[in-house]
Amino acid sequence: MKNYKMKYISLMVSTLLCTTTNAAFAQVSLNDSTIELPSNTKADTKNTDEEIEVIAVTGLRSSLAKSLSVKKDSLNIVDAISAEDVGQLPDVNVAEALQRIAGITVSRERGNGQNISVRGLTGGFNMTTLNGRKLATDNSGRNFNYDVLSSGIISSIEVSKTPKAEFTEGGIGATIDIKTVRPLDTVGTNVTFSAENVYKDLADKHNPKASIFFSENIDDTFGVAAGLIYSKTQGRFDYMSIADYYRQETLDIGNDNDASNDITGNMADYISYNTSKDDNDRLSGNLALQWRPTSDLNINFDALHSSYNVNNIASGISLGLTQPLYPNHGIWTDGEVDENGNIVKLTTADPFLIDLLHIEDHRKTTTLALGLNVMWYVGNFTLEADVSHSAAKNENDGDNKFVVARSAIDSATYDNSRGSNVPDLIFSSQLDASSGFGAHYTSFSGLGSEDNVDQLNLKGTWASDIKHLTSLDFGVGYTGQTKSRDNWRAPNSSAFSKGKIDGVEVTDESLLIHNGEFTWIKIPDEVMQNSSTDDFLKQESGNFPRQWAGFDINALNAFYQSVDPTAANKLIAQHNQGSSYTISENVLSAYLQANIEGQLWKYDYFLNIGGRLLETTIESKGFTENVDEIIRDDEGYPINTTFKDLAPVTKKDSYRNFLPSLNFRWNLFDDYVFRVAASKVLSRPDLASMSPYESVTSTGPALKENTKNISNPGLKPFKANQLDISLEWYFSELGAVTAAFYYKDIANFVSSETYIENIDGYDFEVFRPVNNDENSIIKGTELAYQQGLDNILPDYLSGFGFQLNYTYSDTDSGKDNARGEKVGFIGMSKNSYNIQAYYDEGNFSTRFAYNYRDSYLTNIHYSESGYDTFADAVGYLDWSMNYDVTDSISVRASVNNLTDEGDRKYSGDKNKVAYQAYWGRTLTLGVTARF
16 A cells, blocks of 8 residues: 555655746766665664664666765765766766756856866865875866766765864865765776777767776785776867947947938957867876775875876967048948847948958866875874875966967948848958968967965764764864966067067068058968868858968967067066965864754654854065056156066965854754754855055156056855755655755855055055955755656656756846946856766666757946846757666666757857857767676
8 A cells, every 4th residue: 555655645746846947956876886865864873773674776877866865864965876886977077077967056167077167166165085185276267177087987076065063164065075986895806998089070079988997805804906098089169259248329320420321230340250279188196095904994005197288279260340430441331230228230341341260278287186084093092193185287388379360351241130140241252361460469479377285184973972963073183285377478479560570660661561451561472271160150150260371380479489589588577576476275173063962753864963163364575566666757757667567475364253053954854854044154255356466657747647447365255054955755765856945045255346546646546356244045945756667657668767956046146237236156057957867777777958048148348338238048958878788788878968069158148149159969889898
């Protein structure tokens, strides 16, 4: 009778939620192993003598069941991803895997998941740890770049949406703990080899990926686990971008001063069409050693190293539609404004400038993590010592390139009257390598970073004999982090421009090319190249450039050197001290938390309550200009420039925080869990705002002639008070319905302060970042439903199941745009959901996974005539399968971005397209052998 009732209830819930458009859904993982799940496990307590019901599930379902078990048994609110076999997560990197969890969305870089947001909070609002230790990042700020970590080295990921006092602070959004395998959790000797062919259909490139994993457990006393993964990916990325839209009150059509022809509207500015060839290499390895000589002593050492090199080389063609606003830069001959007030058509002539672009972006990153943990069980105490070091580096001392060659045509027409994703752009003549191009702009730049994190944590747990008090956890710790940013840029990117070399007019006509009023230094024909791309933005119809000329960047640099080596050397990037800095943060911490359990109305409850005390000291080193060095004449005009000379500077600050936390879990009946969590949390401010840099401008005695821009190393962290409530029903090892509500009150936002400061008798207008008094409320809901359908469908249809989750999050960020309008958090989608359907039976499993997020803010415009930029709503569909040929050999296949979706952005409203990109599908076929 009980089983019949469960089938009936499950069928009702399944029917109800499957017909709801705002369906909810939880975390995703893939493996092919077997687990044994206890039916009712208590977290953070001693083992009991109660009888445990063992349920065995295999394959894809085993990882789903384990993830659900982690969520159910945790004291705090957690979502998890599990891969029973290392290397079996189905996604390319950690960010791609995390997007399957309720409340998490991913931002993509050239189609690859790189950064995440949790409940609408991005970047430094989240804390990333590896086996509980803070992980260094190659990002020059606090944002963690998840693309450096291959999903193949991960055994599980836990996302803690509410903290406990023992957690490393820093995550107002969440703490994401990436876990690697523990050798003594494995059985016997295992060797797994995997080889894959990864095909990028847009690039038409086949790419190799291979991995090997080894683990050995010797008598449950000593174990070793090691893995190595290599992948090389050659892809392609096509995109159109419009730099900005501006409100233009008067466009003089025909340049005839006849107001009857003038138009007014929102005008696209700089439009470009680009295709990029991407070449990425990743090599990741991990090692874990575990020694348990006695039942009272457990020693773990683990190491991770990852190198990830990214080389993106793009070519493009572009033009500025606002050129006729400047003298001798052509005229508008025709224009059209739509019903939304957008200028959708413009024709220009007489002559019109066209730019060829060469763009290179490079990342050469390494990530290292080392950790040693010793755990000792003595009497009623568990004592733990953990020491770790993490380092990350992005080596870029001027490898990026942005080079512009310029020509002109008689006329061009911009036309977006169709309202398409990619506007038409029609030229009066086709430009190829022989059309004649001149030198215009050459910028070599780079942004290198280095991050080092050292941690020491001493922890303990006292198992209590006091009624209701099960244990006390306590600990002290030290975290030292040093982040350096090195900025590189060319001293004079216009050293060869407008017919001049380093500002000096060129008189040798053999070096020059003329077109109307324009004169440039002629680029030799042998430097120019014709395009090899013939299907640019093939997903979009329209009449826009599909091919364009390019140039050999090395040959162009050689030409510059042959003309004037001194000027050519000014194109080479040099270290820019003013925007480079080193910031050190040292944090001393202590925590105490109590674990309490009892019964409330005959149902078991578990309470974790505690607090974390922090003392943070900051040292900020850099270079700054010195306003005190200004020397003025009798009328107040500066007579020297030495105040612009950079000098080293060091600034220090410190602050203390106390962070209380409470997590309450109440096990209602056998299958229901009610949770309440409350805490105070923090996230530290952006590093660039904390540099010690000060820039000074002074051209005369008046206020408007004297300004000072300063950073603020004394910025305090963002703080938040947060409340979480959830109700969860676990009706089977694969089935659950959960609903969670969250509320965050965030304060200490950073804004720009302007004030007047009198320095040596002269007033300066000073700009600096400060913590303001504004706060922001984030509130939202997460709904999740997952179920295996074996209890509903006939036996011959066993193996089917699904997962759904839906997240609603809404707030403003406490910031205003230039019009004084409140804006949301960058990267926050109001609605997002995931849908996954799977089949897993016998030796075959397959899944379809769909991930959707609606539009979100990407950039706040600080000009009243401009518009904020948003990413448009988008959904991605992925498919994967696994077939066990034998007990030792399996075949895997997957398709990412099955429907060939792209990435679209708009300015202000969806009628003003700002960006459209495509990267194609990724098809993977691989084989795995186990020995």
